[in-house]
Amino acid sequence: MRDIRAIAVLTSGGDSPGMNPAIRGIVRSALNRGIQVYGVQRGFAGLIQNDLELLTSASVSNIVQRGGTLLKSARSLEFRQAEFRQKAAEQLAERGIEALFVIGGDGSLSGAHLFEAETGIPVIGLPGTIDNDIFGTDDTIGFDTAVNTALDAIDKIRDTADSHERHFLVEVMGRNSGFLATHVGIAAGAEMIIVPEHPVDIAALSEQLALNRNSGQGSSGIIVVAEGNEAGLTYRLAEQLKQHGQSPHVCILGHIQRGGIPSGHDRVLASCLGAVSVEYLLAGYSDILVGVQQGEVTDIPLDNLLRYRKGLDPELLRIALQLHR
Amino acid sequence: MRDIRAIAVLTSGGDSPGMNPAIRGIVRSALNRGIQVYGVQRGFAGLIQNDLELLTSASVSNIVQRGGTLLKSARSLEFRQAEFRQKAAEQLAERGIEALFVIGGDGSLSGAHLFEAETGIPVIGLPGTIDNDIFGTDDTIGFDTAVNTALDAIDKIRDTADSHERHFLVEVMGRNSGFLATHVGIAAGAEMIIVPEHPVDIAALSEQLALNRNSGQGSSGIIVVAEGNEAGLTYRLAEQLKQHGQSPHVCILGHIQRGGIPSGHDRVLASCLGAVSVEYLLAGYSDILVGVQQGEVTDIPLDNLLRYRKGLDPELLRIALQLHR
Amino acid sequence: MRDIRAIAVLTSGGDSPGMNPAIRGIVRSALNRGIQVYGVQRGFAGLIQNDLELLTSASVSNIVQRGGTLLKSARSLEFRQAEFRQKAAEQLAERGIEALFVIGGDGSLSGAHLFEAETGIPVIGLPGTIDNDIFGTDDTIGFDTAVNTALDAIDKIRDTADSHERHFLVEVMGRNSGFLATHVGIAAGAEMIIVPEHPVDIAALSEQLALNRNSGQGSSGIIVVAEGNEAGLTYRLAEQLKQHGQSPHVCILGHIQRGGIPSGHDRVLASCLGAVSVEYLLAGYSDILVGVQQGEVTDIPLDNLLRYRKGLDPELLRIALQLHR
């Protein structure tokens, strides 16, 4: 059992719903063990600027249901330079802080791994992103809420799609991965799901829409599109479909997917990962992500995140195909 | 007291939340007086195609809480031609239908006025639009729900705006009018509200944002923008603000504002207008809009809609200015 | 134009959604005119205990969307005694506070009237209650949100009512008045609405339910009941209906109706009343309620609240009867 007197916690990258209960989990779990907790403002930027303050049990009261992150988040260009990482480490040491907890996505966690490798300060990562694209964990804090937010929007769009007998292309977040689009698509009863992992066949898509229209499934419907890497993808798809005789509307959900009251699932997930991550540190672990595999909390070497890429569940895609016909 | 045996009802133009309880109000109120009610599919298009069916009390059970319109809606180019309007009138007469109820916005109600003028079939209009831009009525069916939908989205966006200390330009619907933007802006605690009725002064806007930032109100905030007449307005505003040193994000709310479960206010409004509009018909009125003035249901000649334009409440704008500083 | 340097604001009685934007409206409007604003903690109790602090523009940032009241609320037995009211007045005078703004319901506003009568300190009231039972104003802060909250619950209950083909008696708040029940009942498409203003005829109610059941409107339905003055009313109604062969379930909505994110309507109403109430004070008014009549903000002598009782709108009840058959 490691003996730790003080830790620091920060949130980094795009905010995701559930970061607050994750912070609360770390703080309460640490305080219960007599460990001091410093909150770092604005992610790695605040780490460099030495913008930290002690958190109490009351600091994290009444935040479990708040979206965003009370520690704020930001992108830091400086943190990409070794000298600033060194400076940050020295400042932590001066305060007697013996470990750093980082809640964020792929990029932030890779930065955390580098920080420990260079400075020797133990780092524990928690997966905080709505994209659920972090290798080694089946779930991430914010994903479930984002699915529900997108569905809530699509349920509204469907009213108009039905009333006007139109198709809608609805773009959800996901630059490199279709996890969000796949879950949202299945849950929305979408006629099609378009993800970056697979090429789009416009002719086949158009044919399928015509087929559905004739098969008595009505002439309205939702097609869920992951935004992908090139801006404007969904508008281009709509253009191409028009050339095949379809006339879909486009709706880009955008930033509403990042915020909002965290769902029950995300609050429980975040609370548990937060609480247990402190135990991992005390048990001697570091340079790990505390995530979920097969329904159980587990540790994943942060190193893995740099080396592997998480793939879409082929089973889920197979099921999706059976449902929308 | 007019003696009426059968009426028809249709929804036209963009759908709005509350059209269903409005239909229900008309149907139940008419049936209670022994009047038959035909539902017309797809607005004026269905009227021309003679696509009508009798509605029962059960047809409108369990729809009070549904967004969209069970009668569907569409735009009809044919209805702009006198010969098709004549055809529609003849078909109504053949079925013994003695009056037509039209739920829709400005354009649809103008079409209804023309229809009565030409064919002599009595027409009663109900204001169904999220824009609340119909002259002569203080309120329209769907406006309140759209305000709440936009706010729900903005409450989510604010989480990210706060966490990242950024400004967001949020575009709401409103091509010609800033009613939705003004209400949403006040209710969202927006720092700025930009409406088509007033020119935008980018330099002043930028200065104001800088001022707010320095006055301790934090460095995040929401600016609500009505979409206006030229596509891409909000993106251009963002570009211009960038040239003044701001770096706002843009979020276009789009079609989510049209759908959704109607709010309590819209359900009560729609139910009352629906029920009372039948009484207006029986009392001998026609060629009117049944709307709201000073909190009371009243009739407005449809003719007025062609001649006057509803203006923004200057008092509300004045109050908005006091709040966001 | 009165010259005022400092005011105090408090919230009193049961909390209602929109109290926060009302506080914000008063604070921002006053600060814009160079008037200092003190926030009083816990209503009249805090006034007696001299628990006040200065509010800044930032104190009321980011609260427009929060339920409850940041100034907290409480019932104060002491405030019923003249000597404590006198003490409160002296403490206000010592701080140079020249007027008191009270946001609350009937009882709180009556207390405010008494306070001005006895101490000469000008008082301005704002209607803050979900019951909408304050004489002289058509609307109160929190009513619209409470209607929506109750409807949201009933929409869920309806799923079970339909699936199991059962009737549900749903009890909403309203000890002395049926405003909430009437609006909720119309908006929910309820088969019956039971209010304290009218006696219940169980035999007729039971007969009506049987009639609806046979008329093809399905065998499920919602009956909205205002809680009334005697605890357990709804359970007794269910018992009596059982004796007439019905077997309704009972659902008591309870305290969820008081809280929640304020609706757009309530945020706009509260913001406007808050901002304008400061102008009334400066224009020389006091001992008034700033409320709404026929869609316009207006002043009502607080004295009236003690002398008159607000009645249910008979027109609304008449319409309700036409809709649920």
Add this chain to the structure above:
Amino acid sequence: MRDIRAIAVLTSGGDSPGMNPAIRGIVRSALNRGIQVYGVQRGFAGLIQNDLELLTSASVSNIVQRGGTLLKSARSLEFRQAEFRQKAAEQLAERGIEALFVIGGDGSLSGAHLFEAETGIPVIGLPGTIDNDIFGTDDTIGFDTAVNTALDAIDKIRDTADSHERHFLVEVMGRNSGFLATHVGIAAGAEMIIVPEHPVDIAALSEQLALNRNSGQGSSGIIVVAEGNEAGLTYRLAEQLKQHGQSPHVCILGHIQRGGIPSGHDRVLASCLGAVSVEYLLAGYSDILVGVQQGEVTDIPLDNLLRYRKGLDPELLRIALQLHR
């Protein structure tokens, strides 16, 4: 690979959100394989009354987001008698139906097991209950939605609890099990969670509340209570706490927990279980529950449900204890 031409599907027991997408999953998956699907009305009651009709792909369009069950549900006393079960089996055979899909809770699935044992008609069960108390599956259709519904209510109650500095005892469903209470309690940041699996120590509870009050965590808070087996438990707890100097309010969430729009998680779960359950049947399985273990869909012998009882996760309770202090 079994050759099956027709199946029947029913929902039984208390309805739960997600039953509709589960039905849709079974129907679409079966139709895609050329299998006819009969929908049974009102659970086992309709099975006995021979109340079945063929479902098409369009029958299950636009239901993925609806709460309740389109097949309706009911309790059937007759189905407890062997002669009626025999009659139901004969009627299925007459229609050429070769398997029965049952979506429901513990009791319904036990009935299904008995039905196959007696009649030889293959039965496939799907876990549909908000209680998540079915042995052998980590998750049930409706549980996640119920957690979110309860949290939504508690977030509202918290506004009042904070404003009035009071404690609230909030009762959630759960006669025999504390799964719902535990998840809701952790996600709500509750100060206490009371479950049927563990005795309540009123003195300790009261002491803890006093302790929290003094430790700067504020004087308000939420205590989540599973309803348990004896009616009125929560009211008795409140009485007992009063004798220890506390004065908590009571809120019984009741039937709102059963209905509502299913969450994204429940829609995906239900769609997958529905689709895959057809594959289990075709692969030769029967007398099984298709559920989830360690994040993967799997089969559990229905027999097990009669013999074992699912226990609360001790790890989750341990974590809960770390969070609310």
